[in-house]
Amino acid sequence: xxxxxxxxxxxxxxxxxxxxxxxxxxxxxxxxxxxxxxxxxxxxxxxxxxxxxxxxxxxxxxxxxxxxxxxxxxxxxxxxxxxxxxxxxxxxxxxxxxxxxxxxxxxxxxxxxxxxxxxxxxxxxxxxxxxxxxxxxxxxxxxxxxxxxxxxxxxxxxxxxxxxxxxxxxxxxxxxxxxxxxxxxxxxxxxxxxxxxxxxxxxxxxxxxxxxxxxxxxxxxxxxxxxxxxxxxxxxxxxxxxxxxxxxxxxxxxxxxxxxxxxxxxxxxxxxxxxxxxxxxxxxxxxxxxxxxxxxxxxxxxxxxxxxxxxxxxxxxxxxxxxxxxxxxxxxxxxxxxxxxxxxxxxxxxxxxxxxxxxxxxxxxxxxxxx
Amino acid sequence: xxxxxxxxxxxxxxxxxxxxxxxxxxxxxxxxxxxxxxxxxxxxxxxxxxxxxxxxxxxxxxxxxxxxxxxxxxxxxxxxxxxxxxxxxxxxxxxxxxxxxxxxxxxxxxxxxxxxxxxxxxxxxxxxxxxxxxxxxxxxxxxxxxxxxxxxxxxxxxxxxxxxxxxxxxxxxxxxxxxxxxxxxxxxxxxxxxxxxxxxxxxxxxxxxxxxxxxxxxxxxxxxxxxxxxxxxxxxxxxxxxxxxxxxxxxxxxxxxxxxxxxxxxxxxxxxxxxxxxxxxxxxxxxxxxxxxxxxxxxxxxxxxxxxxxxxxxxxxxxxxxxxxxxxxxxxxxxxxxxxxxxxxxxxxxxxxxxxxxxxxxxxxxxxxxx
Numbered sequence: 001x002x003x004x005x006x007x008x009x010x011x012x013x014x015x016x017x018x019x020x021x022x023x024x025x026x027x028x029x030x031x032x033x034x035x036x037x038x039x040x041x042x043x044x045x046x047x048x049x050x051x052x053x054x055x056x057x058x059x060x061x062x063x064x065x066x067x068x069x070x071x072x073x074x075x076x077x078x079x080x081x082x083x084x085x086x087x088x089x090x091x092x093x094x095x096x097x098x099x100x101x102x103x104x105x106x107x108x109x110x111x112x113x114x115x116x117x118x119x120x121x122x123x124x125x126x127x128x129x130x131x132x133x134x135x136x137x138x139x140x141x142x143x144x145x146x147x148x149x150x151x152x153x154x155x156x157x158x159x160x161x162x163x164x165x166x167x168x169x170x171x172x173x174x175x176x177x178x179x180x181x182x183x184x185x186x187x188x189x190x191x192x193x194x195x196x197x198x199x200x201x202x203x204x205x206x207x208x209x210x211x212x213x214x215x216x217x218x219x220x221x222x223x224x225x226x227x228x229x230x231x232x233x234x235x236x237x238x239x240x241x242x243x244x245x246x247x248x249x250x251x252x253x254x255x256x257x258x259x260x261x262x263x264x265x266x267x268x269x270x271x272x273x274x275x276x277x278x279x280x281x282x283x284x285x286x287x288x289x290x291x292x293x294x295x296x297x298x299x300x301x302x303x304x305x306x307x308x309x310x311x312x313x314x315x316x317x318x319x320x321x322x323x324x325x326x327x328x329x330x331x332x333x334x335x336x337x338x339x340x341x342x343x344x345x346x347x348x349x350x351x352x353x354x355x356x357x358x359x360x361x362x363x364x365x366x367x368x369x370x371x
Numbered sequence: 372x373x374x375x376x377x378x379x380x381x382x383x384x385x386x387x388x389x390x391x392x393x394x395x396x397x398x399x400x401x402x403x404x405x406x407x408x409x410x411x412x413x414x415x416x417x418x419x420x421x422x423x424x425x426x427x428x429x430x431x432x433x434x435x436x437x438x439x440x441x442x443x444x445x446x447x448x449x450x451x452x453x454x455x456x457x458x459x460x461x462x463x464x465x466x467x468x469x470x471x472x473x474x475x476x477x478x479x480x481x482x483x484x485x486x487x488x489x490x491x492x493x494x495x496x497x498x499x500x501x502x503x504x505x506x507x508x509x510x511x512x513x514x515x516x517x518x519x520x521x522x523x524x525x526x527x528x529x530x531x532x533x534x535x536x537x538x539x540x541x542x543x544x545x546x547x548x549x550x551x552x553x554x555x556x557x558x559x560x561x562x563x564x565x566x567x568x569x570x571x572x573x574x575x576x577x578x579x580x581x582x583x584x585x586x587x588x589x590x591x592x593x594x595x596x597x598x599x600x601x602x603x604x605x606x607x608x609x610x611x612x613x614x615x616x617x618x619x620x621x622x623x624x625x626x627x628x629x630x631x632x633x634x635x636x637x638x639x640x641x642x643x644x645x646x647x648x649x650x651x652x653x654x655x656x657x658x659x660x661x662x663x664x665x666x667x668x669x670x671x672x673x674x675x676x677x678x679x680x681x682x683x684x685x686x687x688x689x690x691x692x693x694x695x696x697x698x699x700x701x702x703x704x705x706x707x708x709x710x711x712x713x714x715x716x717x718x719x720x721x722x723x724x725x726x727x728x729x730x731x732x733x734x735x736x737x738x739x740x741x742x
Contacts, residue, residue: 035689039696041677064665064689072668072685080681294435297443306412310451314443318406318435325410328696 002211002242008355010234010261013347016211016242018084018136019181020076021051025242025263026346028254028339029054029086031271034063035079038271039328040336042081048305048337049344052083052136054266057129058090058097062112062119066132074134086137086266087130089187090121092215092247095144103143105160123167131177138177139213139246140168142187147220154191161189162203169207178210185211185244192225194232201236212237213244214262227256234260251280251342252366255359258346270335275328277320280338282362284369288331293317305337306330373582373613379726381605381632384718387582387613389455389507390552391447392422396613396634397717399625399710400425400457402642405434406450409642410699411707413452419676419708420715423455423507425637428500429464433483433490437503445505457508457637458501460558461492463586463618466515474514476531494538502548509548510584510617511539513558518591525562532560533574540578549581556582556615563596565603572607583608584615585633598627605631622651622713623737626730629717641706646699648691651709653733655740659702664688676708677701 005013014025030037030045033056037045045053055075060066072078075085094101094110098119101110107122126141141164143157165186172184186204190196204212214233217226230245237243244264245257254265270280277289281301286293288300296313307316307330319327342362349358376384385396401408401416404427408416416424426446431437443449446456462479465472469481469490478493497512512535514528536557543555557575561567575583585604588597601616608614615635616628625636641651648660652672657664659671667684678687678701690698720729 034693034695035686036695036697039700041697041700042681043677059693063693064685068666068685071666072683078683078686078689080686295439295442306414310413312443312449314435314439315406315449315451318449322405322430322434324405324407325696325699326407326412329410329412329700 002240004240006351008350008353009259011258011350011355012261013350014242014263018183020082020084020136023051023084024347026258026343027051027264028343029264029266030336031266031268032079034059035075039332042079044333045336046083048333049340050336053081053085055085055087055133055135056093057087057126058093060133061090061129062114066129070132070134076134084136087133087135087139088246089126089139089141091142092144094121123164124171127168127171131175135182137183137185137211138172139185140165140187142189142215144189144216144219145191147191149191151193154193154196158189158196158200161187162200165204166207169209183210185209185213187213187215188233189216191216192221192229197229197232198236201233205236205238209241211242211244213246215246217245218247218249223253227253230257230262231260252363254342255346255363259356259359270339271332274331274335277331279331280335281371282365283371284366286371288313288317288320300334303334303337303341305334307334373611375611377722379721379724380630382629382721382726383632384721385613385634389554391453391455391507394422394455395718397629397714398422398635399714400635400637401707402637402639403450405430406446410703413450415704416707417454419704420711421707423457424452426456426458426504426506427464428458428497429461429468431504432461432500433485437500441503441505447505455507458504458506458510459617460497460510460512462513463515465492494535495542498539498542502546506553508554508556508582509543510556511536511558513560513586515560515587515590516562518562520562522564525564525567529561529567529571532558533571536575537578540580554581556580556584558584558586559604560587562587563592563600568600568603569607572604576607576609580612582613582615584617586617588616589618589620594624598624601628601633602631623734625713626717626734630727630730641710642703645702645706648702650702651706652742653736654742655737657742659684659688659691671705674705674708674712676705678705
């Protein structure tokens with residue numbers, strides 16, 4: 001169930017009810033690809049304000065396997081995370097990571113990027129894997145076209161995506177998955193073709209999914225094109241359901257998409273950048289390897305997280321230069337907190353009714369980049 | 372100041388007072404070589420019961436430099452650790468890590484293992500560096516002979532070690548270091564030569580150090596030889612001062628040395644083994660990579676630490692196989708907790724008066740190794 005609360009222009013606050021609690025939207029979901037948000041304990045993830053994290057069907061199915069996770073009590077118990085989990089369908093990873101993939105009308109043949117073993121993912125197996133993981137929000141199997149792509153190939157991919165979405169939802173319904181309080185979200189594809197995007201969105205909307213996602217963005221297209229695709233989809237996405245943009249983005253991109261009425265986001269950026277010494281500030285990204293931070297006694301920024309409460313830039317730089325594990329932990333913790341704080345502020349400004357002015361000012365300061 | 376409390380045979384409990392609080396001995400000191408206990412936040416180190424950690428003069432002097440640490444408020448503030456810190460002298464690292472070292476009568480010339488730059492460490496500079504770090508317990512500069520070593524060369528090394536110890540202590544006294552509540556420990560060298568060990572111990576005892584260490588063990592000699600050296604030194608180490616065995620050891624070795632009247636230990640073993648998937652149990656070490664743990668829903672052992680309270684062996688094995696950073700953190704946390712719990716139990720059994728029986732039974736179970 002999803003309740004829309006305050007609105008401010010297209011931006012809105014909402015509450016999404018799951019088997020593991022209520023999620024306040026707009027929200028960012030830290031990525032826990034392999035049953036761990038990289039470098040952070042579940043307690044640290046919770047402490048920085050995460051309400052929901054993302055798990056990865058493709059990776060978890062290859063290793064350790066969804067059957068094993070089920071045998072261990074499900075993904076929540078396995079990784080000691082008692083709040084909501086969304087699992088992506090694996091469609092994106094099949095296209096970006098695996099080898100020798102072959103799209104059939106009933107699913108996708110591919111080879112594992114770990115050991116080359118032949119695998120098949122269809123709407124039913126994709127549903128079963130996510131059901132075995134015990135996810136709160138399952139994503140349908142989709143076909144994610146590359147950028148750029150041929151229009152005819154894209155139209156075929158959209159047809160399959162819509163058909164697979166229907167089959168996936170049918171399996172979930174038959175199995176009592178929705179009745180037990182799990183959600184299934186449909187995924188809108190269509191690459192850069194506005195009419196294909198809108199047809200796909202309309203076809204999915206007719207199936208009455210508990211939520212809808214914009215997929216196939218952030219696959220190499222320019223930023224304006226990405227934002228344009230989200231803007232294209234927004235008017236044809238049901239207003240009473242959560243709207244999720246998959247795999248994005250930078251802080252300004254998130255604020256812009258919230259302004260278009262989007263509710264949920266996930267991205268590896270905060271943790272991946274952290275592992276490469278990059279940290280977010282209100283004035284843009286900084287790279288702590290820089291010599292100028294060598295004796296900088298200030299924290300990354302004035303933020304109420306463990307890293308900024310305890311450690312100077314000089315210390316963090318030392319950990320990075322000494323290749324200490326703790327660097328990844330402390331920087332990831334800060335970056336994830338930064339994203340979650342940004343979402344909390346966005347919610348507050350939607351409720352206060354000044355979202356557009358606030359977000360424009362926030363973006364201007366961030367992009368001035370005098371960090 | 373050091374107060375000896377309960378005794379049980381040679382084993383004893385004690386309280387060592389420092390500028391950052393009281394340490395209950397016998398105690399294990401987790402190693403924080405580069406201003407971090409590898410893979411753990413200071414909060415995690417504190418949560419598993421650490422009372423004091425070790426920092427490394429050699430490493431911290433090379434990177435980030437003791438002057439920088441001083442400028443950042445000292446090592447405690449730099450690394451956000453508000454409990455006691457002991458820093459080793461760097462003597463051991465000069466002999467084990469650096470290149471082209473040349474022992475002079477006034478100190479050691481060597482080249483950095485990081486960039487080959489020429490450096491010199493003498494009793495005064497060794498004191499200055501540790502004073503700049505702001506350590507609670509400084510270790511004198513010593514010359515650590517290899518194993519095996521020539522008797523004449525060892526005798527010369529012992530002479531220099533004793534002279535440097537006196538000079539180090541003099542610099543510390545002149546500087547008011549002891550008056551301000553910092554400690555300086557002397558280091559007994561002498562390799563496997565009992566008379567040299569005992570002469571060295573007696574010469575150092577005459578200087579009235581606040582504490583004494585057995586150095587130059589665990590440098591490649593057989594375990595029996597190591598234990599024999601500690602037994603050789605024990606009777607000539609002042610009973611009213613803390614006794615520290617440097618760089619050791621396995622849990623049974625620690626229990627045996629406590630039985631000889633030793634009070635303090637440090638070792639990289641718990642964190643280094645953790646990074647190679649090895650964890651301690653009451654029945655010996657286990658390697659979590661082993662296939663038999665694949666679907667093992669039990670914790671590593673029944674222990675009251677974050678890792679064992681929340682995670683199964685199956686999950687930890689998954690993290691290891693997936694090369695996730697969190698594996699090092701969770702395994703290190705368990706292993707360090709294991710060592711600290713062992714010390715807490717040892718203290719309890721010394722107080723209860725059954726230390727020898729308890730430690731013999733503990734060692735027998737551990738070495739039966741049916742983990």
